[in-house]
Amino acid sequence: MNSNSAVVEENVDEGSSQKPPSTSSVTSPTQPGIYNPNLSDRENYQIFLEAYKEEIAKEKERLIQEDLYYYQTTLQRLASYKGLNYFLKAGELELTNQAELSKEEYTSYPAYMLFEGFIQNVYPQEIKENPRFYQIAPDAYVQDYPDVLYIGFEDEFLKPRIAEWQEDKEVANHALYQIAAYLAGLMASFIYLLIVWGRNSRHDQEVHLNTLDRLYNDFNILFCLGLISSWFILGFNFYQMQNAALIYPMTLAIATLGLILVLSLVKHIKNKTLLKHTLVYTIFHKLFSGIKAIYDSGSLGVKVAVLVIGYPLCIAITFFMFPITIGVAIWLSFKKVKEFKAIKEGVRRVKDGDLATMINIKGKGEFAQLAGDINSITDGLNKAVENEIKSERLKTELITNVSHDIRTPLTSIITYVDLLKTEEDPEKIKDYVEVLEQKSQRLKVLTDDLFEAAKASSGDIPVTFERIDIVSLLTQGLGEVDEKIQERGLDFKFNYPRERMWVKADGRLLWRAIENLLSNIFKYALAGSRVYIDLEDAGPGIRLTIKNISAYELNISSTELMERFKRGDESRSSQGSGLGLSIVTSLIEIQKGSFTIEVDGDLFKAMIFLYKDDSKETPLSPQ
Structure with a gap:
């Protein structure tokens, strides 16, 4: 103002x-x-x-x-x-x-x-x-x-009124500064007491309790509330009796006693015994600890006997708050009935064939253990069913796809053998023999792929980890397949951040995996398109990414494409067996790496992750 x-x-x-x-x-x-x-x-x-x-x-x-x-x-x-x-x-x-x-x-x-x-x-x-x-x-x-x-x-x-107001303002400001200083000092002192109370020195980490601290904290809080009530009642009475001067010594006495009680609570907070050092907690903790010890150590019959005998005793001991005891008993009863109904419903669903059902019961009781066992059985049964379904599907695909891939060249071989029996023209005989050679080679490739896929998936391939310069490996490998690159008219773009990038891998198996990916590119990439090969640092490892444009429409997800006998060419008119990506996955995983693919329209992206080898040992030449 x-x-x-x-x-x-x-x-x-x-x-x-x-x-x-x-x-x-x-x-x-x-x-x-x-x-x-x-x-x-x-x-x-x-x-x-x-x-x-x-x-x-x-x-x-x-x-x-x-x-x-x-x-x-x-x-x-x-x-x-x-x-x-x-x-x-x-x-x-x-x-x-x-x-x-x-x-x-x-x-x-x-x-x-x-x-x-x-x-x-x-x-x-x-x-x-x-x-x-x-x-x-x-x-x-x-x-x-x-x-x-x-x-x-x-x-x-x-x-005159402005002068009087300014004088009053100066007095009020001075009083306000004094009050602020007193409050700041009081607050600083109180904070200091909160920090040092219960410790003998600044570096003492132990909380030292005295005789007063043996007072239960719930009694301590009740005494503090009683002191506050007493201050209001006595202060009002002194004011009514026009003995306001007595309010100050009374306030000092009550504040001192209240501060001592509050600091005792602070000790227990530091000692992490604020709740544990209460009479209510002590009684219930001892009571339930004894019952729990008997309950946990016995069989189901002992537990039932403990409940039958212990509950009446609990009511008798805590008769002064029997409504709470009865309420707890009703709550526990409903909780157990609810758990039993959940188990019953879960078993019914599993019986009806819903193997995805999980019975969620928290705790460590008998019902929780039973629910956990049922969940384990359901999970195992679900996995067994999934594996069986997958196995049957793979068998069906194996019979369908492999028989188709084998029957096609085999039919050609039989046909041309029959023609050779009756053919007398040397030129035609020569052509027939070339066709027979091609079809025989096709059967050999398919058979080799089947054996290689079986060995790779079983992990029955010896792995020799070496310090491999993957840049040199790719450069050398691309040189070996340059003739095939030229045949397809592909334009390879090889990008790498530095001349030497070391990985920990088996050079022979790594090149077989990369060779399978390159073979896929030669079979399925769009003729005359670009192929990008990128190397990049990926934290603890190195990521190799190969991208190409497919000549066939990829109407299939990346997950399905990774399965055996799956081919991007659904008509199966190309020379692939559908095992290449599965073989690459197995070969990379046994080298402790990972292999993933992504399909975006006609863009096919294959990514290999291998861990770096930063050791200074002399590297072995990649095979």
Whole structure:
């Protein structure tokens, strides 16, 4: 609050200093003998006016005199102010101490308040910050407020009050700083006590408990609440008995005792025994620990006996809170029934063939163990069914795909052998022999792929880990297949961050895996397209990425494409066996790496991850 807004507050306070004359009330019109229930309200009212005519006249006179008293007192108080000018108009009534002043002249004062209806013109605006300003300003809920009210404050009125306000402000600020300093010191001291309390030195990590700390914490909290209640009760009584001086020593005594009790709780918080060192916890912990020890160590029959005998004993011991004990028993009963129903429903679903059902029961009880065993059986059964289904599917695919791939060249061989038996033209015989050679080679490749896939998936391949320079391996390998690259018109782009990148792998198996990927590219890549081979650091390993555009539409997911006998060419008109990617997966995994593929439209991406070899040993030449 500033000095200008103090003007409003003073006027309101001083306006309440005078007392009006004592008041009296007119006798109620419902006195016995006056009110006649057989007459109307208007008739009863006229009877009342006649009966109490003199009393009503006296009451009117008293009210008039009371209003005149307030009016004269207010005029005298306004006249006592020097430098305060005002103009008030309410209907025909006008009241002012400066009749010659206009509205514009009021605005020339250092401070003024002009009200015309609900229009306010106040200067300075800080006056509105005083909460008592709105006791003077027009209010929509006050019907008899004057139409016009001008108030102007001259320097003669403002200066002494501003000086007084500034003095009070300095005193208040000084007191506020003192209180803030006291509170800061008190808070710093309290925080210091919280830190060091219970320890003998700054480096002492052990919490030392004394005799007072043996008091149970729940009793300690009750004593603290009792001290707070006592302070309020005693303080109110001392104030009522006009013995306010006793409040200070009483506050000091209660605060000291309360601080000691609170610091005892702080010790237990540091010692992590706030809950454990309570009487309620101690009783229940010992009771349930004993029951649990017997319950856990016995068979199911012993557990039932413990429950049958222990529950009545528990009720007898805790008779003072038997509603809680009964409530806990009801809750446990419903919990066990719910667990039993969950197991029953889960077994029914498994029986009906829903092997994905899992019975979720928390805890370590008998029902939880039973549910866990059932879940294990269900999980094992589910895996067995999945493996059997997968095995049957693979068998079917093996019979279908391999028989197709074998039958095609075998049929050609039989056909051309029959032709050779009757053919006498040497040129045709030569052509037939070339076809027989091609088909025989095709059978050999298919047979080799089958054996290699079987060996790779079984892990029955010896692995010799070496320090391999994968950049050199790829450069050398691409040189060996350059003729096939030229035949397909492919443009290989090989990108690597540095000349030498070492991996820990078997050079022979790694090249067989890469060779399988290159073979897939030669079979399925779009002729004349680009093939990108990228090497990059991938944290603890190196990632090899091979990307190409497929000549066939890849209407198959990457997961299916990784399975055996799956081919991107669903018509199976190409020379592939559908085993290449499966072989690559097995070969990379036995080298502790990983192999993944991605299909995005016609873009095929194969990624091999192998761990780095940062050792300084002399590397072996890649095979």
